[in-house]
Amino acid sequence: MRRASLGTSTVSVTELSFGGAGIGNLFTPVDVAQARSAVDAAWDAGIRYFDTAPHYGLGLSEERLGATLRTRPRHEYALSTKVGRLLRPSMAGGSDLANGFAVPATQRRVWDFSADGVRISLLESLRRLGHDRIDIVYLHDPDDHAEAAFRTAYTELERLRAEGVIGAIGAGMNQPEMLTRFVRDTDVDVVLCAGRYTLLDQSALTELLPEAAARGKSVVIGGVFNSGLLADPRPGATYDYAAVPQDVLHRALRLKAVAERHQVPLRALALRFPYGHPAVASVLVGTRSVNEVRDAADALARPLPADVWTELRAEGVLSDDVPVPEGT
Numbered sequence: 001m002r003r004a005s006l007g008t009s010t011v012s013v014t015e016l017s018f019g020g021a022g023i024g025n026l027f028t029p030v031d032v033a034q035a036r037s038a039v040d041a042a043w044d045a046g047i048r049y050f051d052t053a054p055h056y057g058l059g060l061s062e063e064r065l066g067a068t069l070r071t072r073p074r075h076e077y078a079l080s081t082k083v084g085r086l087l088r089p090s091m092a093g094g095s096d097l098a099n100g101f102a103v104p105a106t107q108r109r110v111w112d113f114s115a116d117g118v119r120i121s122l123l124e125s126l127r128r129l130g131h132d133r134i135d136i137v138y139l140h141d142p143d144d145h146a147e148a149a150f151r152t153a154y155t156e157l158e159r160l161r162a163e164g165v166i167g168a169i170g171a172g173m174n175q176p177e178m179l180t181r182f183v184r185d186t187d188v189d190v191v192l193c194a195g196r197y198t199l200l201d202q203s204a205l206t207e208l209l210p211e212a213a214a215r216g217k218s219v220v221i222g223g224v225f226n227s228g229l230l231a232d233p234r235p236g237a238t239y240d241y242a243a244v245p246q247d248v249l250h251r252a253l254r255l256k257a258v259a260e261r262h263q264v265p266l267r268a269l270a271l272r273f274p275y276g277h278p279a280v281a282s283v284l285v286g287t288r289s290v291n292e293v294r295d296a297a298d299a300l301a302r303p304l305p306a307d308v309w310t311e312l313r314a315e316g317v318l319s320d321d322v323p324v325p326e327g328t
Contacts, residue, residue, distance in 0.1 A: 014078075015275075015282055016300055017049040018042040019222060020065050022288030024057025025102040030288050032064065039068040041290040043077075045297035051192075051220075051284055052129075053082040053140055054121065058096060058107045059128050066129030079131065082140035082172060083121040083153065085109040100241075113139070113148035115156040122160065133165065138172035138192055139182075146178065154186055174223070174240075176208040183211045192284065195223030195240055199230060199255055199273050199312075200248060202322055209279045218281035221274040230255070230270040254317050262308045268299040269308065276323040 023035035030038075039050070050069060052061045062081060069077065090108040099109070112121070122137065137157055142149035149171075157169045171182045172192035179191045191212065197204040197219075204219075212219050225231040229239045233252035237244050244252075259266040274280045283300075287293045309325075312318040
């Protein structure tokens with residue numbers, strides 16, 4: 001299994017990581033028992049890196065993940081959360097589904113990349129998690145807050161890392177361009193790039209991954225199924241949380257056809273693909289049930305025929321200059 005230490009801290013991440021959005025009721029409700037069972041199944045599968053955020057279910061993911069992990073030896077796992085959105089009381093009522101989560105809208109998200117906002121967010125996350133430290137803290141989606149994120153929030157995370165309050169600094173986004181700037185211009189330990197290094201989208205390969213490799217920085221890849229399309233390519237599927245364009249669906253179906261000819265699930269190819277690049281430390285998979293956790297772990301462990309990557313290139317659905325994993 002691939003492991004990567006982050007910075008000068010003792011933090012390490014395992015090859016497959018647990019994404020906590022699902023147990024925060026992403027799109028549909030998940031009950032307490034199901035959420036706990038999903039985290040326990042991840043542990044049993046050897047997963048030792050768990051990621052969450054205040055954004056996920058208005059804190060519900062942090063609460064559930066923290067409650068389950070508190071029964072485990074703290075030195076045996078890495079835990080990350082994010083800063084940039086503070087949760088504040090709301091009288092709006094109704095559901096938070098407009099933001100993607102099936103929870104009551106009793107709170108609202110307030111963007112805040114100030115120094116005080118970072119510290120307050122971290123303290124509130126520690127309280128929800130029931131932990132006394134967090135191993136990795138990511139700046140979460142600072143796309144429209146670049147100046148504050150670089151000049152203020154990042155600087156505050158550097159102070160917190162120097163104080164030993166956090167183990168490592170990261171940035172997590174759905175675009176590689178600003179993440180490349182974090183790698184070049186700051187001393188981040190790791191970046192989390194969602195949806196931009198997959199079988200369908202290799203835009204992170206242009207600059208982000210080469211820069212990270214050259215500078216010894218770790219990259220965690222999320223969104224390897226592009227919001228579901230690569231798990232089950234079909235008309236009506238979503239791609240990056242929107243209706244899939246026909247040309248993208250056609251490429252996904254061609255990928256599936258190659259996988260089927262080699263008698264492997266497309267999910268297995270999608271999970272294994274990012275490890276072709278040496279900067280990739282881990283793949284983060286959002287799971288909400290025991291079955292989903294086991295399916296991801298089994299798919300990643302499944303032996304793959306070496307010539308499947310060759311055929312993907314021959315079919316023109318994977319460029320020759322894209323690195324692929326070695327071995328089976």
